[in-house]
Structures are given as structure tokens and as C-alpha cells.
Amino acid sequence: MLNAGLAVAFLALAAPASAAPKAMTPANAPGAFAGVWSLAGVNEGDAACTLTLRxxxxxxxWRLAIPRRCFTAVGLSRDVAAWTVYPNGAIGLTDPxxxxxxxxxxKAQGAYVAEPVGGSPLVMEKLGSGGQ
Known part of the structure; x- marks a missing residue:
């Protein structure tokens, strides 16, 4: 009976805590990153749109869904075909x-910032899950 009690205690300690949120790292991509994100300029009043990392x-x-509005509103390239995660946790948008x-x-508080060559900085922030 003692062995059974120890086994139960060990399993309880070894099981992951389901309530603890996963950190967004390349190791658990795309799961932690998938979902709806806002994309906007860094200044108040800059144009914004949403995109979905799938x-x-x-x-x-990985796949993504970009509304047409994003291409003109924030100057996003129409060549964007996928997203990826770099070893440092940065999110990349790539072409085919x-x-x-x-x-x-x-950056701080869950924001991600890009500085396009010849363009204004852009910020991405996760709004929710749903990136199937």
C-alpha cells in the first residue's frame, strides 16, 4: 500500500499544471503564438488591423490569415505567406x-516590434486564441 501511495504522489508531482500559462517560446510554437493579433504603427492614432497566426x-x-485591409492600412507586403518563430522568441513574417x-x-508586456527598412515601426500584440 505504501508503494501505491508513493506512485500516486509521484504522478501528481510529475503532471504538468494545466492552469499555468505556457510561455511563448519557439519550443511550443505554433501553439502559444497561434491566435488573433493586432498589427499597428507604434504611435497613438496610427492605422491598425488584425491578423491571425494559424x-x-x-x-x-505556419499559415496565417491577413485581411486585405492590413496590406494598405499598415503597409504590409502582399508577399507575406507564412509566419515563424526565431530562437530568441521573435516572430517572423516570410514570403513563399x-x-x-x-x-x-x-518587448515588454507581450508586445512585438518590427522596424521595416524604409518604413515606420510596427507593433504586434496578441488579442486572443483561435489560430486553428
């Missing part, structure tokens, strides 16, 4: 040939 595989990473188009570096 869990399904695509050439160069796997070339990096934008790299959003992690």
Missing part, C-alpha cells in the same frame, strides 16, 4: 521562398 503548416513556417520580410522582436 497552427497549420505552410512553406516557411522563406525570405524574412519582417521580424517582430519581443
Amino acid at each position: 497552427k497549420g503548416a505552410a512553406i516557411g513556417g 521562398l522563406r525570405h524574412a520580410l519582417l521580424r517582430f522582436e519581443p
Whole structure:
């Protein structure tokens, strides 16, 4: 009976805590990153839109859904075809040939910032899950 009690205690300690949120790291991508994100300029009043990072595989990473409005509202390239996560936790948007188009570096409070060449900085922030 003692062995059974120890086994139960060990299993309870070894089981992951389901209530604890997962950190957003490349190891658990795309799961922790998938969902709806806001994309906007960094200044108050800048144009904004939402995009969805999905869990399904695509050439160069994972699928994403981008409303047409994003291409004009924030100057997003129409060549964006996938998203990926870099070893430091940065989120990358890539073209169909796997070339990096934008790299959003992690900043304070869950924001990710990219500084496009010749463009204004952009910020991405996760709004919710739902990136199937």
C-alpha cells in the first residue's frame, strides 16, 4: 500500500499544471503564438488591423490569415505567406521562398516590434486564441 501511495504522489508531482500559462517560446510554437493579433504603427492614432497566426503548416513556417485591409492600412507586403518563430522568441513574417520580410522582436508586456527598412515601426500584440 505504501508503494501505491508513493506512485500516486509521484504522478501528481510529475503532471504538468494545466492552469499555468505556457510561455511563448519557439519550443511550443505554433501553439502559444497561434491566435488573433493586432498589427499597428507604434504611435497613438496610427492605422491598425488584425491578423491571425494559424497552427497549420505552410512553406516557411505556419499559415496565417491577413485581411486585405492590413496590406494598405499598415503597409504590409502582399508577399507575406507564412509566419515563424526565431530562437530568441521573435516572430517572423516570410514570403513563399522563406525570405524574412519582417521580424517582430519581443518587448515588454507581450508586445512585438518590427522596424521595416524604409518604413515606420510596427507593433504586434496578441488579442486572443483561435489560430486553428
